[in-house]
Amino acid sequence: MxxxxxxxxxxxxxxxxxxxxxxxxxxxxxxxxxxxxxxxxxxxxxxxxxxxxxxxxxxxxxxxxxxxxxxxxxxxxxSGLPRVLFVCSHNAGRSQIAAALLTHRAGGHAVVSSAGTHPAAEVEPVVAQVLTEAGVDLTDAFPKPLTDEVVQAADIVITMGCGDACPVLPGRRYLDWPVTDPEGAPVAVVRGIRDEIDAHISELLDSLPST
Structure with a gap:
């Protein structure tokens, strides 16, 4: 054959x-x-x-x-580490901020990914700016499409404004963070969005199993 x-x-x-x-x-x-x-x-x-x-x-x-x-x-x-997936519409703003902050603050104690239901061509420049101000590097980040494998592998799926297009799989822990979309917003507003997401990250870190 x-x-x-x-x-x-x-x-x-x-x-x-x-x-x-x-x-x-x-x-x-x-x-x-x-x-x-x-x-x-x-x-x-x-x-x-x-x-x-x-x-x-x-x-x-x-x-x-x-x-x-x-x-x-x-x-x-x-590794046995908890796997966290952040999903928004374009993977150019909120989900990128959340993934970068969790990766930065988790110190290697979580596998973090992000994706978009309709990914943009690039990450919003102002998003990279406000993360750099917070000491978080977003140099290598790029919008990724949402794929079945990454959704199915996640222990926690956190949606951020993608509505009905967000994935749903039985047996997953789902959270929805209703955060304002930073697209087109002035830098001062995006800093506030970053800080709001960071507060959610603090709560999430407290809920993750210790490794």
């Missing part, structure tokens, strides 16, 4: 990242699974990209996050 041909790459530069991921997940996922997931990640990001300069790198980052989530779902031995 002949093996099915691998799907065609939309960008040949993806081959290097696929090879790296194949080594990282050797013995857990097939080459076909990894290549298909990288291509899907690339195509999802390309839908909203204004500039494609870094699309190959971002696709590998997104695919790695999805493969890590898939391994967790399938019962791979992992």
């Amino acid at each position: 002949t093996a099915s041909p691998l799907p065609v790459l939309p960008d040949e530069r993806l081959a290097s990242g696929i090879a790296d991921l194949a080594l990282r997940y050797r013995g857990r996922f097939s080459a076909e699974t990894i290549q298909s997931l990288v291509i899907d990640s690339y195509e999802r990001l390309a839908e909203h990209a204004r500039v494609r300069t870094h699309l190959v790198v971002l696709a590998e980052i997104l695919a790695n996050e999805r493969l890590d989530a898939l391994a967790h779902i399938e019962g791979a031995a992992g």
